[in-house]
Structures are given as C-alpha cells and as structure tokens.
Amino acid sequence: MDPxxxxxxxxERSIMRTAxxxxxxxxxxxxxxxxxxxxxxxxRILHVGHHRGAGTVHAEVDVLQRAxxxxxxxxxxxxxxxxxxxxxxxxxxxxxEAIVEAGVPRVVFGAPDRTSAAAGGAxxxxxxxxxxxxxxxxxxxxxLNDRWGETMRAQRPFVTxxxxxxxxARIAAADGTSQWITSASAREHGHDLRARADAVLVxxxxxxxxxxxxxxxxxxxxxxxxxxxxxAMGLRAVPAGAAIRGSDGRFRHLVTHxxxxxxxxxxxxxxxxxxxxxxxxxxxxFLRAGLVDEISLYQAPLLLGAGRPxxxxxxxxxxxxxSRWRLDPAGGGPVQQLGPDLxxxxxxxxxx
Numbered sequence: 001m002d003p004x005x006x007x008x009x010x011x012e013r014s015i016m017r018t019a020x021x022x023x024x025x026x027x028x029x030x031x032x033x034x035x036x037x038x039x040x041x042x043x044r045i046l047h048v049g050h051h052r053g054a055g056t057v058h059a060e061v062d063v064l065q066r067a068x069x070x071x072x073x074x075x076x077x078x079x080x081x082x083x084x085x086x087x088x089x090x091x092x093x094x095x096x097e098a099i100v101e102a103g104v105p106r107v108v109f110g111a112p113d114r115t116s117a118a119a120g121g122a123x124x125x126x127x128x129x130x131x132x133x134x135x136x137x138x139x140x141x142x143x144l145n146d147r148w149g150e151t152m153r154a155q156r157p158f159v160t161x162x163x164x165x166x167x168x169a170r171i172a173a174a175d176g177t178s179q180w181i182t183s184a185s186a187r188e189h190g191h192d193l194r195a196r197a198d199a200v201l202v203x204x205x206x207x208x209x210x211x212x213x214x215x216x217x218x219x220x221x222x223x224x225x226x227x228x229x230x231x232a233m234g235l236r237a238v239p240a241g242a243a244i245r246g247s248d249g250r251f252r253h254l255v256t257h258x259x260x261x262x263x264x265x266x267x268x269x270x271x272x273x274x275x276x277x278x279x280x281x282x283x284x285x286f287l288r289a290g291l292v293d294e295i296s297l298y299q300a301p302l303l304l305g306a307g308r309p310x311x312x313x314x315x316x317x318x319x320x321x322x323s324r325w326r327l328d329p330a331g332g333g334p335v336q337q338l339g340p341d342l343x344x345x346x347x348x349x350x351x352x
Contacts, residue, residue, distance in 0.1 A: 011043045015080045016110055016137045022050040023059065023082045023144060027331040028294050028347075029158055029196055030272035032145040034059040034083045038067055038104070041076040053196050054273065055226075060085050060095040064102045078106040082141045084113040084134065085121035096121035100128040108133045110141030115152045147293040147347060156263045157274045159291050161283055162193060164298040165310045171280065172308035176209070185339035186298045188219045193296060197228045197275035199266055201254075202244075203282040204234030213243045214277070229271060233262050233282055259289045284312030287323060294328060295346040298338070324349040 015037050023035030031051060036059035038047040047070070049062030057065065060081055067074060085095035085107065099107060107130055113119045125132045142149075151158045164182045165171050172178035180187065194200055194216035202212060214230040215223055230244050233254040238245065245251045252269065254262045266274060276286060286292050316322060325346040327334035333345030 024329045026051045027053045030054040036063045037080040074103045081109040087120040096124040106131040161276045161292045162296045166302040169310045170304045170307040174306045182298045182300045183339035186341040195224045198271040198273045199229040201231045204236040206279040259286045280312045297344040299342040
C-alpha cells in the first residue's frame with residue numbers, strides 16, 4: 001500500500017524525515033526552518049527543497065520550482081512539508097496559493113503554523129479541493145522551531161549571539177587588542193550572518209572602545225546590497241563621528257540597559273532577527289534574561305591567559321545552575337572548520 005493510503009505509516013514518516021533533514025540546512029532567524037518533499041503516487045521522492053532564510057523562496061515554492069524545471073507531472077503527487085504551508089503575503093507570497101495553482105493534489109504536513117499572520121494554509125488548501133493531512137512526525141517538526149515559535153508568541157525578534165573567542169574564552173588581550181582573534185575565513189562567515197540579520201547590536205562600550213562599522217561585507221570588502229540596521233545599546237552617548245552611525249540613516253541608539261526593552265523597540269521598528277556582536281556586558285545581559293535563541297561561536301586556536309572574557313558575570317554559583325546548550329544542526333552546522341578556526345552552532349538545551 002502506498003504512503004498516501006497509510007497515514008503516518010513507515011514510508012510516510014521516512015519521507016517526512018527527509019523533509020526535516022532538508023529543513024535543517026536552512027539558517028535560523030526571522031523565519032522558521034522548513035523543508036518540503038514532492039513524492040509520486042508510489043512514494044518515490046521526486047524533489048526536495050528547503051527555505052534558505054528571510055527574503056528567499058519558501059520550501060514549498062523551492063520544490064515547485066524544481067519540479068517545473070524538470071518538467072515533472074504533478075498529477076498524483078503528494079507534497080510533504082514540515083510546517084503547515086503559510087497563508088499570507090510577506091516578503092514572498094502565500095505558499096498555500098502556490099500549491100493550489102501548481103496543481104499538487106495532496107499535502108501532508110508535520111506541525112501546524114501557530115502564528116496569527118501565517119496560519120490557515122490547510123483551510124485554504126482544503127477549500128480548493130486538495131486532500132490535506134497533518135501530524136506526521138509533528139513532535140519533531142515542532143521541536144525544530146521551538147525557540148522561533150516562542151519569539152513569535154512573545155512578539156520579539158529572534159536573537160543570535162555571535163562570539164569570536166580564544167580557547168580560554170577571551171575576546172580581547174589584556175592590552176585591549178582583539179583584531180584579529182579569528183581568521184579571514186571566520187570573519188567572512190560572520191559577515192554572512194550580518195547580511196541575514198535585520199539588525200546588528202552592540203553595547204555603547206564596544207562602540208567607544210572599537211568604533212566598529214557593523215556593515216555586512218563580502219570577502220573582498222565590498223558592502224552587500226541589503227544592510228542590517230546598526231544598533232547601539234546603552235546610556236552613554238554615541239559620538240557624532242562614530243563609524244556605526246554611517247551615512248545611510250540605518251542607525252539606532254537604544255538608550256537602555258534592559259534587554260527586553262531593547263528588543264521591544266527593535267520589534268516595533270520592524271526587526272525580526274537581531275545579531276548581537278558584543279560586548280561581554282550586553283551578551284551577558286541577554287543570556288541572563290534568557291533571550292538568546294542561538295549562539296554562533298567562532299573558536300580560535302589561541303590562548304591568552306588573561307584579557308577580556310567573552311561573557312559578563314552570570315550569577316551562577318554552582319554547576320547545577322549552569323546555562324546549558326546543545327549542538328544545532330541547522331544552517332550547515334553544528335560544527336564547521338573555517339581556516340584554523342571552528343564554527344560551533346548552539347541552541348538552548350531543553351529543560352531537564
């Protein structure tokens with residue numbers, strides 16, 4: 001019996017696992033991780049797609065474009081998607097409508113979309129006459145985007161903390177020098193993170209000490225077309241000539257020490273993904289508040305023995321109270337070698 005007539009059978013779960021694996025290839029951020037698979041009536045996988053980040057086509061459309069390029073006959077096919085197809089216009093159009101227009105007769109998805117803006121795709125598909133089923137590997141699909149779901153319900157941006165450190169967790173030497181702890185390969189990777197974020201955030205102390213530009217640049221130093229908002233958080237004034245101000249009007253001073261207030265102001269400004277780049281005080285504050293959704297750690301093979309620590313005091317007095325993290329396979333992770341450095345992708349470990 002083919003998987004379409006065995007809801008939740010082994011064959012169907014195998015196809016959905018392929019979709020989940022594809023989803024993990026995408027980057028975390030403003031949008032959820034989503035994977036999609038197109039299978040024929042016999043359950044053979046025809047095309048696999050995934051979402052590659054904000055502003056790119058969604059997983060369902062990725063699969064449909066692959067099918068169109070290959071001239072695939074969609075009659076009798078089933079699309080398997082890790083998350084209920086979206087039902088709204090954002091940077092791209094609604095996936096539910098795209099599936100209907102393409103002529104796919106059946107859709108199976110893992111987890112429902114619980115966001116008020118995008119939910120309702122299943123109803124749209126059914127209203128158009130498609131066969132729709134849900135719940136296949138739903139727990140795994142929900143877990144894939146648990147932190148993203150929390151940020152949407154809390155109406156705050158998704159937060160990535162970027163850290164470039166030595167083996168002894170230093171981000172600067174005793175004399176304050178920090179350029180460069182990591183290699184050119186790691187820095188180029190970091191600029192890719194900037195380019196994907198809606199905003200890059202540092203503390204005013206970092207602005208005064210390092211005068212960073214915080215622009216997203218290519219490997220040869222050229223600015224990428226889409227630049228994130230540059231934000232400085234703190235009570236100290238940002239000098240008129242500070243590099244972070246730039247000349248494009250994309251600078252914001254968040255006059256607060258409260259991470260919740262900073263995120264609320266950025267969310268109201270349309271920011272849905274924040275990349276925190278320093279310093280230790282800001283990083284520590286967001287960690288203590290439980291507001292870091294992933295850590296992008298660049299580990300250099302260096303030892304300093306002294307200098308500025310990567311994180312400010314966390315108020316943790318015993319091992320049992322440690323902040324615990326796990327390797328995250330999303331975005332090409334969880335561990336990659338970048339020149340002599342390692343990139344380690346982490347997300348909060350579940351309670352218990």
